[in-house]
Amino acid sequence: MIRKSDKPIKITEVCLRDGSHVVAHQYTEEQIRRVVKELDDAGIHYIEVSHGDGLGGSTLQYGRSRVNEMNLIEAAVDECKQAKIAVLLIPGIGTCRELTQVHSLGAGLVRVATHVTEADVSAQHISSARELGMETLGFLMMAHMAPVKTLVEQAKLMESYGAQAVYVTDSAGALLPHQVRERIAALRDSLNIEVGFHGHNNLSVAVANTIAAIEEGATRIDGSVRCLGAGAGNTQTEVLLAVLDRMGLNAGIDLYKMMDIAENTVGPLVPKPQEINKGSLVLGYAGVYSSFLLHAERAGKRFGLDPRDIIIELGKRKVVGGQEDMILDVASELAQARILEV
Amino acid sequence: MAKIKAAIIGSGNIGTDLMYKLVRSGLIELSAMIGIDPESDGLKRAAERGCQVFSNGIQALIENPDLAEIVFDATSAKAHIRNAKVLKDLGKIAIDLTPAAVGPFVSPAVDAHAHIGELNVNLITxxxxxxxxxxxxxxxxxxxxxxxxxxxxxxxxxxxxxxxxxxxxxxxxxxxxxxxxxxxxxxxxxxxxxxxxxxxxxxxxxxxxxxxxxxxxxxxxxxxxxxxxxxxxxxxxxxxxxxxxxxxxxxxxxxxxxxxxxxxAGNLDIMTASATRVAEEFARSLLDQKAKSVR
Known part of the structure; x- marks a missing residue:
């Protein structure tokens, strides 16, 4: 495989963070310990542990965690021999207080996430994380919603605050391989720091997108065992590793062990296998934040609506990540409009 | 009807929007707008409306303490901590629109009267x-x-x-x-x-x-x-x-x-409208006191 970067690929496993959406944030400490221990043994570089919506995300808006994420993070750190524990922080939801706390528990890396046009709200958190001595990366979410030029400007802001890499985050699973290529290439040309990619599989192109990103020089790559993540899930780590291996790239992670973790440990954790159903397909198609899926399905049931209609309407209103409250609002409005029609 | 004189420190967006609310008030007379940039849009607009304008910040109040009994601070949290001390020494009522949170929190719909007698109240966010x-x-x-x-x-x-x-x-x-x-x-x-x-x-x-x-x-x-x-x-x-x-x-x-x-920008409007409402409660109480002392 020909890559436009000679830096090694670093994989961040997100099944315990993005995957937390799939289990409605009900992970137990025992589950976290077992998965982290096995991932660490397989050679994964970073393992992200937080509420699905990042630190401080345990709320009525996003769903409450069964176990306090601080306990889960502490347990995860305890199980690691070589991997670093990563956390997600979305300014506006979490604060520097939680960041200081997770740092003291031993988390070594933070991804500070903002909507793709709002990078300037991350300055405070990126610089605080650097001061704490944490590895600090920027995460530009819903990357499909802004033109490439804007994405580059926003990434440069994060670089100026001290971010050591910036991710193109395809939160809606809406980007196609050529669009990923264009975005990664533009960031590589304009930044002096590493570039990363976080994909969602709503249009079944997560692995293809991730390969395109790696070829263009992305070196910080997210994967999720068994795809566990919002919407149709993320780039499936064990599949990605197999594909990379076939392309001649060895990421230093044991493929057989990863397959075993997927089959025996992570697979049994989820209520049903992660697949592209009509709801997740519509997320990618309409460009809507993947975490909205379960909320839209619940609202659909409550108001007697097709969740697709709710998702499409949210897309029309240009709703951004974190606006889960709009789902109930829009669903209730649609239901009322329907009553009026009848 | 008599009104209580008030000044605004901070001629940025919030201060300027607040000015429009205060000129409509039946209880408050906006006497001065105080900024630090003589070229700021806020000071220009205030001058056009016949307000006294100053561009030397809090110093303007130190030099002219009779400008106002109520002072709105629409600067920044950092500046308010310094301003709060000066205003306290001058005996002015400070209505703080910054996140400094020096004084107690006030929401006019909840408890506008509860803090009458305080010299500094904060408008939260x-x-x-x-x-x-x-x-x-x-x-x-x-x-x-x-x-x-x-x-x-x-x-x-x-x-x-x-x-x-x-x-x-x-x-x-x-x-x-x-x-x-x-x-x-x-x-x-x-x-x-x-x-x-x-x-x-x-x-x-x-x-x-x-x-x-x-x-x-x-x-x-x-x-x-x-x-x-x-x-x-x-x-x-x-x-x-x-x-x-x-x-x-x-x-x-x-x-x-x-x-x-x-x-x-309902978020900015609700801040300036709430500040005006709180200040009017203070003004009403000051006017009552004055009426009593005349009697």
């Missing part, structure tokens, strides 16, 4: 002004154990100050929900939405209550919305509150008055 009245309305009839608010504002209405220190917003709003709203525990979330045309400010308030009584809650919320409307006419329920078990969810939309900011 825009999200706090939009949501704390609802938390209070639910708490007074149903006892709120936990309250959570989500404030979504248009990206265009979030100034550089808010953006550089978004933690101040979430932490101060949470405290306000507990101290002024009456929730045992609060949590605040803020989201910036860049959609064009800009969206109106919207707030979702979730409360978990100890004594669920749907009718009493609906009535209390309805009354509260009317109270807030008295000073923020564009404040409204977006739809009927939703109830699940011990939980109430309330959707609010805030359309601004369109003074200095466009109407989408």
């Amino acid at each position: 825009c999200g706090g002004q939009a949501t704390i009245p609802i938390v209070h309305a639910i708490n007074r009839v149903a006892d709120v154990a936990y309250a959570e608010i989500v404030a979504t504002i248009s990206s265009r209405s979030a100034g550089p100050g808010t953006r550089a220190n978004i933690d101040e917003f979430t932490i101060t709003t949470k405290r306000g929900m507990e101290e002024a709203g009456g929730a045992d525990e609060g949590k605040a979330i803020i989201i910036l939405n860049p959609a064009e045309p800009p969206i109106l400010m919207r707030d979702t308030i979730y409360c978990e209550v100890r004594n669920m009584d749907q009718e009493a809650i609906l009535r209390s919320i309805g009354e509260m919305v009317e109270t807030v409307k008295e000073y923020v006419p564009g404040y409204r329920l977006k739809q009927k509150p939703l109830f699940d078990e011990n939980r109430v969810t309330v959707f609010i939309e805030v359309e601004g008055a369109g003074d200095y900011f466009p109407i989408y």
